[in-house]
Amino acid sequence: MNDKRFAKRNNFITSSEIREILKVTQQPEIISFAGGLPAPELFPIEEIKKACIEVLNTNGEAALQYSTTEGYIPLRIAICKRMANLQITTSLDNILMISGSQQALDLMGKVFIDEGDTIICENPTYLAAINAFKTYMPSFKGVSMDEEGMIMEELEKVLQNTPNAKFIYTIPDFQNPTGRTMALERRKKIVELANKYDVFILEDNPYGEIRFSGEKLPPVKHFDTEGRVIYLSTFSKIFAPGLRLGWMCADKPIMEKLVPLKQSADLHTDVFSQMITSKYLEMFDIEEHIEKIREIYRHRRQLMVDSMDKYFPKNIKHTLPDGGLFLWVMLPEGIDCERIFDKAIKNNVAFVPGTPFFPNRDHNNQFRLNYSNMPDNRIVEGIKRLGEVLKSELEK
Amino acid sequence: MNDKRFAKRNNFITSSEIREILKVTQQPEIISFAGGLPAPELFPIEEIKKACIEVLNTNGEAALQYSTTEGYIPLRIAICKRMANLQITTSLDNILMISGSQQALDLMGKVFIDEGDTIICENPTYLAAINAFKTYMPSFKGVSMDEEGMIMEELEKVLQNTPNAKFIYTIPDFQNPTGRTMALERRKKIVELANKYDVFILEDNPYGEIRFSGEKLPPVKHFDTEGRVIYLSTFSKIFAPGLRLGWMCADKPIMEKLVPLKQSADLHTDVFSQMITSKYLEMFDIEEHIEKIREIYRHRRQLMVDSMDKYFPKNIKHTLPDGGLFLWVMLPEGIDCERIFDKAIKNNVAFVPGTPFFPNRDHNNQFRLNYSNMPDNRIVEGIKRLGEVLKSELEK
Structure with a gap:
C-alpha cells in the first residue's frame, strides 16, 4: 500500500472488507441476512x-x-x-x-x-x-x-x-x-x-x-x-x-x-x-406502492424477531425497529462477532459483523441482520441456524 | 471563498465559468456552437x-x-x-x-x-x-x-x-x-x-x-x-x-x-x-448506427469549414478535424477571445472562449466551435454572424 505512485488516501481505504464478506455470502446454500437489498418482488x-x-x-x-x-x-x-x-x-x-x-x-x-x-x-x-x-x-x-x-x-x-x-x-x-x-x-x-x-x-x-x-x-x-x-x-x-x-x-x-x-x-x-x-x-400512486412495502417489511421484521425469541439464547439483546430494513444484535461483552461469523458461514447462514460499522472499530460483539430481502421460510430457517451457532458459542 | 467551514479544495474550483457561458448561450435567439452535444435526431x-x-x-x-x-x-x-x-x-x-x-x-x-x-x-x-x-x-x-x-x-x-x-x-x-x-x-x-x-x-x-x-x-x-x-x-x-x-x-x-x-x-x-x-x-447493429453519425458529422464539419472559408477574415487559422465534434479557431496574437465572445453574443452567435481550456490560462486568442448539434442553415447563418464580428474586430 505504500506505492508512491498512488495518492495517500488509498492507504485509508479499507480494502473492501465488506465486499469480501458479501462475496462469501452469495453462495447459494447460504441464507444471507448480510445484504441490504429491498424486496425485488415488489418492484413495479x-x-x-x-x-x-x-x-x-x-x-x-x-x-x-x-x-x-x-x-x-x-x-x-x-x-x-x-x-x-x-x-x-x-x-x-x-x-x-x-x-x-x-x-x-x-x-x-x-x-x-x-x-x-x-x-x-x-x-x-x-x-x-x-x-x-x-x-x-x-x-x-x-x-x-x-x-x-x-x-x-x-x-x-x-x-x-x-x-x-x-x-x-x-x-x-x-x-x-x-x-x-x-x-x-x-x-x-x-x-x-x-x-x-x-x-x-x-x-x-x-x-x-x-x-x-x-x-x-x-x-x-x-x-x-x-x-x-x-x-x-x-x-x-x-x-x-x-x-x-x-x-x-x-x-x-x-x-x-x-x-x-x-x-x-x-x-x-x-x-x-x-x-x-x-x-x-x-x-401511478407511489403512496399505495410504499404501503405494500411497509406491510411486507413489517411482517418480515416480526417474523425475524419472533424467530429470534424462539431460537436465540436468552442473554442476547436486539433492537426492535419501527421501520427500515435492518435490526441489530448485541452479544454479551467478550464475544467476538467475527468468530461467530466464521461459524455461521459453516452453518450456511450469514450476517454482517458489526465491527466495521464503528468508525474507530471500538466494539466487536454486535452484528447486523437484514429482513427485507427474504421469504418467510428462509427467515425462520436462517434464524434457527444462527441460533444454533450462538447457543454453541454462548452456552459452552 | 475563505469560509473555513468548507474544505480548502473549494478555493480551486472555478465557480462554474463555463456554466455561466452555457446559460447565456441557451437563449433561443442565439445560434450556439458552444455546447458539446451529439445530434439528438440520431438517437435510436x-x-x-x-x-x-x-x-x-x-x-x-x-x-x-x-x-x-x-x-x-x-x-x-x-x-x-x-x-x-x-x-x-x-x-x-x-x-x-x-x-x-x-x-x-x-x-x-x-x-x-x-x-x-x-x-x-x-x-x-x-x-x-x-x-x-x-x-x-x-x-x-x-x-x-x-x-x-x-x-x-x-x-x-x-x-x-x-x-x-x-x-x-x-x-x-x-x-x-x-x-x-x-x-x-x-x-x-x-x-x-x-x-x-x-x-x-x-x-x-x-x-x-x-x-x-x-x-x-x-x-x-x-x-x-x-x-x-x-x-x-x-x-x-x-x-x-x-x-x-x-x-x-x-x-x-x-x-x-x-x-x-x-x-x-x-x-x-x-x-x-x-x-x-x-x-x-x-x-441491433451499432456499427450501422455509428456510420450514420459519421456521415452527418462529416457533412456538418465540412459545411462549417466551407462557411468559415467564405465568411471569416483570411488571417484566422483553424484546425481540420478528421472526426469528433469540435474544431478550434486561432485568432492572431493579441486578440482576446473573451472580448470576441461578448460581441458575438450581441450578434446572437456563441462559442466557448478558449482560455479555460488552458490549465494555466496562458493563451486567450483561441476558441472552440461545435458542429455536431446544428442543422445546416443554422451552421451557415451562425458562421456568417461570427464572421461579421471577427471582421469588425480584426479589420478595424
Missing part, C-alpha cells in the same frame, strides 16, 4: 415499463441527451411536494439530483473535509458512509446511542472538545445498521447544538418512509433554523435502487459548493432514469 | 424502447435491484469485443463501468493525486477534466501541440523536470477542444516516455469511433507494454449521453484501487441503463 416492473414507453414516445430526445447538473425539473418539483408531506418546506433550487444517495456522501466529503478534520457520527453508523468520508482523510468521533438514538449529552461533550468538527452525520429514522430512531426531543436538540457549536448536520434519510409501526416524526431538517441541515434521501428503498436516484436538499450557500463538484464528478445523473421516475410519479 | 429512440421492454420483460428484477460495482457482465463482455476491433486486447476483469466517462476523471484524481502533485496534459485540454482534477489540488503542466498532437520533445523535457508527475492526460483522437489527432509515431513515443519516467497515461477516447476521414489509428493503449495506460471511453457519443454510461480499462493493480473508490462514490452505475445498452448491442 409493469408500471415502470409503461413509464419508459411514455417517456420515449413523448420526450425521447431529451431523455437521451445531456442534461443539467441540478437534475430534471419536474422530478425536483415532485420531490418538493413529497418533502412537504414530511414537514420540510423547500423549493426547486434547493434540490440536487444525485446518482444514488451514496453520491451525497462523496460530495459531502468534497465540500467539507480537509485532511485531519473531524466528522461526528452515531457509533455505530453506516459503513459505506465511513468509507466515502475516509477518501478525504478525516478523523471520526462516534457518539454512543441508546434506544432513542444519539445521546445528546455525549454529543455536546464531543462538540466542546472538537474544534475541527465539520459536520454531524446522522440517520435519524431506522438507522443503518441499528434500526434505531432518534426521539423527537433529540431532533430539536441536535439542531440547537449544531447552531451553538457552528457545525453542519448531514441528515441521511433513506428509510424514513418505510415506517411500519410507531408515530411518524418530522425530520431533523424540519427543525433547521440556520440552514445547517443538509438532507438527503433516495428512491432506492421506495422505488428501485438499480436506477441510482437520490437527492440532496440544502440551502443556497451549500448548493453553490455542491453543484460544481457534482458536475466535476459525473456531469449529471442519468436523465432517462430521472424522467422514468418522474413519469411514474405522475401516472 | 425506437430501438431503445424495444430494448427497454425486452429487459423489463425478461430480467426486470435484476434491472431494478442493486448490482455490482464493476458493472453488468454481458455489457463488459460486449465492450471487450468492441475494444478488440480497436486493437486493444483486454478481458472482463479489466473493465469498470462508470457513470459517464466524466466519472473516470474524478476517480483518477482520487486514485492518483495528492495535493501538489503534477498532472501533465495537452495545452489546451478538456475543460471538465481540468476541473475534475482540480478537486484534488494538483498543479498542471501543459504540453504544446501541433497538428500531430502533443509535441513529444516538449513532453520529455516536462517529464525530466517534473519528478512529482503522476500521469499524462491525453485525448489522442479528435481532441476536445482542438479536434487534433495524435500521430502514430507519437502514440508509440508517449508510451516509451511513460515507461522511462515512471508515470501513468490516462487515454481519454470518447470520439475515436467518430472518424469520418483519414486513416484509423490504434489507441495509445494498444502500445502499452507495462500496464501504464488507463483507457477510458463512453457510450455518450455513439449511443446516448443521457444514460451516463462510460467505462475504464486498466490493469489489475489500478483496478484494485479504482473499484473501492467507485463503490464509495456511488455504489455502482445505473444497472437498468447498462442492461438497456447491452440489450441494444445484442438486438
Whole structure:
C-alpha cells in the first residue's frame, strides 16, 4: 500500500472488507441476512415499463441527451411536494439530483473535509458512509446511542472538545445498521447544538418512509433554523435502487459548493432514469406502492424477531425497529462477532459483523441482520441456524 | 471563498465559468456552437424502447435491484469485443463501468493525486477534466501541440523536470477542444516516455469511433507494454449521453484501487441503463448506427469549414478535424477571445472562449466551435454572424 505512485488516501481505504464478506455470502446454500437489498418482488416492473414507453414516445430526445447538473425539473418539483408531506418546506433550487444517495456522501466529503478534520457520527453508523468520508482523510468521533438514538449529552461533550468538527452525520429514522430512531426531543436538540457549536448536520434519510409501526416524526431538517441541515434521501428503498436516484436538499450557500463538484464528478445523473421516475410519479400512486412495502417489511421484521425469541439464547439483546430494513444484535461483552461469523458461514447462514460499522472499530460483539430481502421460510430457517451457532458459542 | 467551514479544495474550483457561458448561450435567439452535444435526431429512440421492454420483460428484477460495482457482465463482455476491433486486447476483469466517462476523471484524481502533485496534459485540454482534477489540488503542466498532437520533445523535457508527475492526460483522437489527432509515431513515443519516467497515461477516447476521414489509428493503449495506460471511453457519443454510461480499462493493480473508490462514490452505475445498452448491442447493429453519425458529422464539419472559408477574415487559422465534434479557431496574437465572445453574443452567435481550456490560462486568442448539434442553415447563418464580428474586430 505504500506505492508512491498512488495518492495517500488509498492507504485509508479499507480494502473492501465488506465486499469480501458479501462475496462469501452469495453462495447459494447460504441464507444471507448480510445484504441490504429491498424486496425485488415488489418492484413495479409493469408500471415502470409503461413509464419508459411514455417517456420515449413523448420526450425521447431529451431523455437521451445531456442534461443539467441540478437534475430534471419536474422530478425536483415532485420531490418538493413529497418533502412537504414530511414537514420540510423547500423549493426547486434547493434540490440536487444525485446518482444514488451514496453520491451525497462523496460530495459531502468534497465540500467539507480537509485532511485531519473531524466528522461526528452515531457509533455505530453506516459503513459505506465511513468509507466515502475516509477518501478525504478525516478523523471520526462516534457518539454512543441508546434506544432513542444519539445521546445528546455525549454529543455536546464531543462538540466542546472538537474544534475541527465539520459536520454531524446522522440517520435519524431506522438507522443503518441499528434500526434505531432518534426521539423527537433529540431532533430539536441536535439542531440547537449544531447552531451553538457552528457545525453542519448531514441528515441521511433513506428509510424514513418505510415506517411500519410507531408515530411518524418530522425530520431533523424540519427543525433547521440556520440552514445547517443538509438532507438527503433516495428512491432506492421506495422505488428501485438499480436506477441510482437520490437527492440532496440544502440551502443556497451549500448548493453553490455542491453543484460544481457534482458536475466535476459525473456531469449529471442519468436523465432517462430521472424522467422514468418522474413519469411514474405522475401516472401511478407511489403512496399505495410504499404501503405494500411497509406491510411486507413489517411482517418480515416480526417474523425475524419472533424467530429470534424462539431460537436465540436468552442473554442476547436486539433492537426492535419501527421501520427500515435492518435490526441489530448485541452479544454479551467478550464475544467476538467475527468468530461467530466464521461459524455461521459453516452453518450456511450469514450476517454482517458489526465491527466495521464503528468508525474507530471500538466494539466487536454486535452484528447486523437484514429482513427485507427474504421469504418467510428462509427467515425462520436462517434464524434457527444462527441460533444454533450462538447457543454453541454462548452456552459452552 | 475563505469560509473555513468548507474544505480548502473549494478555493480551486472555478465557480462554474463555463456554466455561466452555457446559460447565456441557451437563449433561443442565439445560434450556439458552444455546447458539446451529439445530434439528438440520431438517437435510436425506437430501438431503445424495444430494448427497454425486452429487459423489463425478461430480467426486470435484476434491472431494478442493486448490482455490482464493476458493472453488468454481458455489457463488459460486449465492450471487450468492441475494444478488440480497436486493437486493444483486454478481458472482463479489466473493465469498470462508470457513470459517464466524466466519472473516470474524478476517480483518477482520487486514485492518483495528492495535493501538489503534477498532472501533465495537452495545452489546451478538456475543460471538465481540468476541473475534475482540480478537486484534488494538483498543479498542471501543459504540453504544446501541433497538428500531430502533443509535441513529444516538449513532453520529455516536462517529464525530466517534473519528478512529482503522476500521469499524462491525453485525448489522442479528435481532441476536445482542438479536434487534433495524435500521430502514430507519437502514440508509440508517449508510451516509451511513460515507461522511462515512471508515470501513468490516462487515454481519454470518447470520439475515436467518430472518424469520418483519414486513416484509423490504434489507441495509445494498444502500445502499452507495462500496464501504464488507463483507457477510458463512453457510450455518450455513439449511443446516448443521457444514460451516463462510460467505462475504464486498466490493469489489475489500478483496478484494485479504482473499484473501492467507485463503490464509495456511488455504489455502482445505473444497472437498468447498462442492461438497456447491452440489450441494444445484442438486438441491433451499432456499427450501422455509428456510420450514420459519421456521415452527418462529416457533412456538418465540412459545411462549417466551407462557411468559415467564405465568411471569416483570411488571417484566422483553424484546425481540420478528421472526426469528433469540435474544431478550434486561432485568432492572431493579441486578440482576446473573451472580448470576441461578448460581441458575438450581441450578434446572437456563441462559442466557448478558449482560455479555460488552458490549465494555466496562458493563451486567450483561441476558441472552440461545435458542429455536431446544428442543422445546416443554422451552421451557415451562425458562421456568417461570427464572421461579421471577427471582421469588425480584426479589420478595424
